[in-house]
Amino acid sequence: MAKKAQSAFFCQECGYESSKWMGQCPACHAWNTFVEERVVTGTKSASGKSVTASANQPVLLKDISADTAQRFTTGIDEFDRVLGGGIVPGSLVLVGGDPGIGKSTLLLQVCQKLSASGNQVLYVSGEESLQQIRMRADRIGSFGDNFKLLCEVNLNLISEVVRKERPTVCVIDSIQTMFNEDITAAPGSVSQVRESTNTLMQLAKFENIAILIVGHVTKEGTVAGPRVLEHMVDTVLYFEGDKQDIYRILRGVKNRFGSTNEIGVFEMEEKGLREVLNPSEFLIEGRPENAAGSVVTCCMEGSRPILMEVQALVCDTNFQIPRRQATGCDFNRMNLLIAVIEKKMRMPLGREDAYVNFAGGMKVTEPSTDLAIVMALASSYKNKPIDERMAVFGEVGLSGEVRGVALTKQRVSEIKKLGFTSCVVPFANLKQTEDIKGIKIYGVKNIADAISLIE
Numbered sequence: 001m002a003k004k005a006q007s008a009f010f011c012q013e014c015g016y017e018s019s020k021w022m023g024q025c026p027a028c029h030a031w032n033t034f035v036e037e038r039v040v041t042g043t044k045s046a047s048g049k050s051v052t053a054s055a056n057q058p059v060l061l062k063d064i065s066a067d068t069a070q071r072f073t074t075g076i077d078e079f080d081r082v083l084g085g086g087i088v089p090g091s092l093v094l095v096g097g098d099p100g101i102g103k104s105t106l107l108l109q110v111c112q113k114l115s116a117s118g119n120q121v122l123y124v125s126g127e128e129s130l131q132q133i134r135m136r137a138d139r140i141g142s143f144g145d146n147f148k149l150l151c152e153v154n155l156n157l158i159s160e161v162v163r164k165e166r167p168t169v170c171v172i173d174s175i176q177t178m179f180n181e182d183i184t185a186a187p188g189s190v191s192q193v194r195e196s197t198n199t200l201m202q203l204a205k206f207e208n209i210a211i212l213i214v215g216h217v218t219k220e221g222t223v224a225g226p227r228v229l230e231h232m233v234d235t236v237l238y239f240e241g242d243k244q245d246i247y248r249i250l251r252g253v254k255n256r257f258g259s260t261n262e263i264g265v266f267e268m269e270e271k272g273l274r275e276v277l278n279p280s281e282f283l284i285e286g287r288p289e290n291a292a293g294s295v296v297t298c299c300m301e302g303s304r305p306i307l308m309e310v311q312a313l314v315c316d317t318n319f320q321i322p323r324r325q326a327t328g329c330d331f332n333r334m335n336l337l338i339a340v341i342e343k344k345m346r347m348p349l350g351r352e353d354a355y356v357n358f359a360g361g362m363k364v365t366e367p368s369t370d371l372a373i374v375m376a377l378a379s380s381y382k383n384k385p386i387d388e389r390m391a392v393f394g395e396v397g398l399s400g401e402v403r404g405v406a407l408t409k410q411r412v413s414e415i416k417k418l419g420f421t422s423c424v425v426p427f428a429n430l431k432q433t434e435d436i437k438g439i440k441i442y443g444v445k446n447i448a449d450a451i452s453l454i455e
Helices: 077-083 103-116 130-140 155-165 190-207 228-232 279-284 331-345 367-382 408-417 427-433 447-451
Strands: 004-011 034-041 092-097 121-125 147-151 169-173 210-216 235-240 247-255 263-269 272-275 294-301 304-316 324-327 352-358 390-392 422-426 440-444
Touching (some): 004 190, 034 190, 077 235, 077 247, 092 103, 092 190, 092 228, 103 121, 103 130, 103 147, 103 272, 121 130, 121 155, 147 155, 190 210, 190 228, 279 304, 294 367, 294 408, 304 367, 324 331, 331 352, 331 367, 367 390, 367 422, 367 447, 408 422, 408 427, 422 427
Parallel strands (some): 092 210, 092 235, 121 147, 324 352
Antiparallel strands (some): 004 034, 247 263, 263 272, 294 304, 304 352
């Protein structure tokens, strides 16, 4: 039967397909996201081959060997940490980030480490020429004979090369430049991104090849293309950070083989990215001495406790409506904590401008930083500094009570290791710290007890 070309409308957010344009997507309820694309219908699959029934048969779980999921490390500890201990053969990993943030540099360094350890690596580029990649590679260092480059955007040709070379790891840079010749839409469109990802997923699973995909992000900070792209891959990593800043954060937001809360910290240098093995040190370095409104807190990123500085500034407002600004934490959460302070401590913060900042560019969503925000705001309002060798953590409720948090012992141990002499913890977690010596621990039941330590 001859193929018939026709057009359809696809949602750019979730990939929902419709025969006509709609203002709101019925699947994800996003507005004005439908775009028209040409599609090809017929009796053949997207790969051009006839669809046949699968010969796979169900097997017992106990008969499946766990060795099939054995990982291999890349030699970059921070990258392996975010992946859950290394790369799983046959996995599909998506790495997203802003343009120029260092995605290609990071993956090129991963390729260097893997090829040096004897793994066959294939780097497929659809954006840069071989000479451009060579220039970046010379800046990073020397590569072994196991590293090969390919400049191609036709996914059918790329699949043939991958099956022929059978590398251990294949890098695709980037998914938005790849196209399937059986799809008439332009590269980067919803149809092309979805079909290209599906082709790479089947290639990774059936050939047992780990494939790392580079993905562009939108102005909202999400991976460009349909949302189904993130559902199809095994792991989604975001490379975050300001291009003007030397530090970069690799964060896992989806991982079928490990935790989704782990982060890796890197420092951008002339020769590439360098691992920051102790992020707490650089996040709290340069703290002002005896400054009101500054306190150190500890939050958990996966299994790693990280110390960071919380800064607050409270001052008289020049407007009828006081100004509020939060950097690194949730804006609504900051307003809630200000209301708790004003109600329970009788501090008239409703007539004051209030600013909260987490130094170092970190973005924190964990409620264990509530008590640090409260103490920083109170310190700035009273204009009385908090002991610079004191760290604070705990969740604050609407009644002003300080609630317990998880992994208290790990937090206090990290605080002690970095030279702090005292720590303020929730009273409910005080028993968990009894065997930790060499640091003074204050257990507080409410914010009044904590703020009294400032005076």
